[in-house]
Amino acid sequence: MNYSRQRELIYKTVVENPIHPTADTVYAIVRAQEPNISLGTVYRNLNLLSQQGLLQKICLPNASDCFDGRCDEHHHMLCTHCGKVFDLPFTLKLEELKKQAGAFPGFLITGCQILFHGLCAECRGKH
Amino acid sequence: MNYSRQRELIYKTVVENPIHPTADTVYAIVRAQEPNISLGTVYRNLNLLSQQGLLQKICLPNASDCFDGRCDEHHHMLCTHCGKVFDLPFTLKLEELKKQAGAFPGFLITGCQILFHGLCAECRGKH
DNA sequence: ATAGAAACAGAAATCATTACTGTTTTTAAA
DNA sequence: TTTAAAAACAGTAATGATTTCTGTTTCTAT
Numbered sequence: 493m494n495y496s497r498q499r500e501l502i503y504k505t506v507v508e509n510p511i512h513p514t515a516d517t518v519y520a521i522v523r524a525q526e527p528n529i530s531l532g533t534v535y536r537n538l539n540l541l542s543q544q545g546l547l548q549k550i551c552l553p554n555a556s557d558c559f560d561g562r563c564d565e566h567h568h569m570l571c572t573h574c575g576k577v578f579d580l581p582f583t584l585k586l587e588e589l590k591k592q593a594g595a596f597p598g599f600l601i602t603g604c605q606i607l608f609h610g611l612c613a614e615c616r617g618k619h
Numbered sequence: 620m621n622y623s624r625q626r627e628l629i630y631k632t633v634v635e636n637p638i639h640p641t642a643d644t645v646y647a648i649v650r651a652q653e654p655n656i657s658l659g660t661v662y663r664n665l666n667l668l669s670q671q672g673l674l675q676k677i678c679l680p681n682a683s684d685c686f687d688g689r690c691d692e693h694h695h696m697l698c699t700h701c702g703k704v705f706d707l708p709f710t711l712k713l714e715e716l717k718k719q720a721g722a723f724p725g726f727l728i729t730g731c732q733i734l735f736h737g738l739c740a741e742c743r744g745k746h
Numbered sequence: 747a748t749a750g751a752a753a754c755a756g757a758a759a760t761c762a763t764t765a766c767t768g769t770t771t772t773t774a775a776a
Numbered sequence: 777t778t779t780a781a782a783a784a785c786a787g788t789a790a791t792g793a794t795t796t797c798t799g800t801t802t803c804t805a806t
Contacts, residue, residue: 494751495803495804498753498754515793528754529754530755530756531794532756533755535795536753537753539794549680551678551679551681552678556792569720569723569728578723580723585715585716585719589713589716589733593696596696596707598739598741599743600738601737603735604733604734605733605736606732608728608731609731611727613725621772622771624771641762642762642763655785655786655787657787658787659763659764659785662763662764
């Protein structure tokens, strides 16, 4: 993977904006500094970076994929009302869970994503 | 929700084919019995049925949404090589996990989806 | 320097999914 | 039973996210 100014900018944008931006949001932010960047470049690099393990791609129900600059093991909570994604601010105890999953004969588990859903504090206040 | 022959057929197809079919796969199966059914009808009903809690819609990375006729609490394993989705044949112990997530101030948790990924037995054999 | 590989911008294409339109089916009440 | 309103349908068009294509520019390792 060769260096490119665009890729660095895309990477920094995701890491410095911990709002779990979609490709389109990254594109909007990045264009302020790099007006001619193309949306295809944003998609290509977000995918490359997440394949390399430098970003995490998060797949959400009924919404565009979004990206997370945190790559340590952590999980997410989706507010089904406003659509925002939050990092859970603690480490879940997954050892037992992984042990159970690993016991399924023949499988080789390489990872696990956990997505809680519900209402965030703000949306909860409004209902 | 009124009765319709098409909806019943779509529902039965998902329940009787525990392969986690996509809308397109359901469409292909259903067309054998109902040649003029339209893809829009399949999508509409799969969404209705999962909103009603009669089916579960599963959102996967880099793939179409798929559907599961099992609606008890259970979780999935995605083979990153062949793309197949498997039901985990046991109940994970999520009480502790939910307690932790519920402790995040202000949030109201209504559900949780867990997706393991890795290699299934068959794909593992080939590598 | 320079040549080959990688990356780019911009545009077109693809794929999954949803929305629209006019017709048929269902349902509940007259 | 009719019948009228609501719901659902088929078929098609539209949308939105994402990927692919093409010709040009930028990196990088000699």
